[in-house]
Amino acid sequence: MFNNIFGKKPTAKEQQRENDKSLRKATRDIERERRKLEEEEKKLEADIKRNAAAGNKDACRILAKQLIEIRKQKTRTYAATGKIQSIGYQNKNMGANIALGEAMGTTAKTMADMNKVMRPEAIAANVRDFQQANMRMEMTDEMINDTLDDMLNESGDEEESNAVVNKVLDEIGIEISGKMASIPATGSGEFETSGKRTEKDIAEQLAKLRSS
Structure with a gap:
């Protein structure tokens, strides 16, 4: 509601919640209309029985046609409810996909941030520097030991x-x-x-x- 007032476009998750809310309202409205049709159906059935008992065939035919239309309309409400439920399931799946997409996006951003921090080329360079420094240290240590040995032997x-x-x-x-x-x-x-x-x-x- 506030998004519409301020002209801000709702997010996918907000739209999914709004759709779910609208579908629930539509289902309640249809169920309310079906209850009205069922009440009308019972009333027509009672009128048909009363006119049949009175021998009024013309009235029974008219009322029977109305009863058929009421029942057709009631059948349509069941079909509409089923369709709304199907849309509701799709909407829930959309919500799950949105959550999954956001999670994947967060994961991708996290990995990107890690790559920025880690900088594999810099790490590889550090490893090479360490290896070179270690080799130099070993060589220096070996040279010092050789020099000391030579000094002791030549003293x-x-x-x-x-x-x-x-x-x-x-x-x-x-x-x-x-x-x-x-x-x-x-x-x-x-x-x-x-x-x-x-x-x-x-x-x-x-x-x-x-x-x-």
């Missing part, structure tokens, strides 16, 4: 490396020798009774070394 010849190792071992040996001097020999002192050092004995001896 001195084998004799110099052995000299450094021996010096460290000597220093550790001297320190250990100094500590070991205070450790009682196996089989003497407090460990003579068992003949072996237990884990507890070793732990106590190490504690003495740390405190000395």
Whole structure:
């Protein structure tokens, strides 16, 4: 109603609802007319019976013709109701198709929006960039490892490396020798009774070394 007042064209869904409303009204109007015809039919039947009982054949013929027309008209109302119901089903199908079409339109718009956001060509470019960067990183890491290996291998010849190792071992040996001097020999002192050092004995001896 407001659409017509302001000259705005109704949407398909609004038109479908308006059609459904009009069809229901038409069905009610036809049913009301049929009830009137049925009342007239009963009245004519009663008049025919009364005139027949009175022997008035001419009146019976006239009334019978009217009754035939009433019944024909009533039959037409049933046909009209059936036609309206058929149109109503079509209108409901149209409504379902409208809803389906709108859903498909929404889905298409959603997919279009997703395509705009996703931009497959940009994603593919990002993947390629990642692959290239990853390859460069792997190559760089490999080069650094090779360089470090080369540096470690070229820092001195084998004799110099052995000299450094021996010096460290000597220093550790001297320190250990100094500590070991205070450790009682196996089989003497407090460990003579068992003949072996237990884990507890070793732990106590190490504690003495740390405190000395």
